[in-house]
Amino acid sequence: MPKSSSAIPRVSPLADIALQGRFGADKGVPGVTLSVRHPMSIVTVIARKGQSAALARAIEAAYKCSLPGVGESTGTPSLSFHWCGADQYYAIAEGKAESELYRDLKARLEGLASCSDQSHGRVILRVSGPKARALLAKGTPIDLHPSTFGPGKSAVTQMAHVGVHLTQTGEDAFELSVFRGFSENFWEWLTEQAEEFGYQVL
Missing domain, CATH: 3.30.70.1520 (Heterotetrameric sarcosine oxidase)
Structure with missing residues (x-):
């Protein structure tokens, strides 16, 4: 008998990609922390x-x-x-x-x-840390200065040619929602851009 939909585990498309660890520049505290908010x-x-x-x-x-x-x-x-x-x-x-x-x-x-x-159609990524704004500014034309874009703000934008819904959730904390089909390529872009700051994946 096939399993009911409620019994099927919800697997993140980044389960084998977003591996925990410390990467990039290895001096001092990581400038960026990345994680996947799943399941949502x-x-x-x-x-x-x-x-x-x-x-x-x-x-x-x-x-x-x-x-x-x-x-x-x-x-x-x-x-x-x-x-x-x-x-x-x-x-x-x-x-x-x-x-x-x-x-x-x-x-x-x-x-x-x-x-x-849209639970299976989108992936939510968390980006936080003292260099989070500098990282995101590499990919979006949105003015992310704290005087303009602060906690509780949202925007629809593009990063690395991918449509992104961007929300600031804390002083140096953001969430990025992307279509599932683009999530792997977007994660690769995000981690490449974070290397200069040093980043931690949780």
């Missing part, structure tokens, strides 16, 4: 025509969290919402069962938004 529940939420305000109210009532404005993120590490376009958001959660977040959002937002489960 990722759902695209797109407001239906004329339902933006109602959607915001529904999210507030259901999750005690306001929808983010343009270029912003809201929520907590366990459940957050990230702006990714006009009336479009990523809902991201950890510690959820397979498709649990998608089913919950779909039921609660019926008639207000279209929801699409």
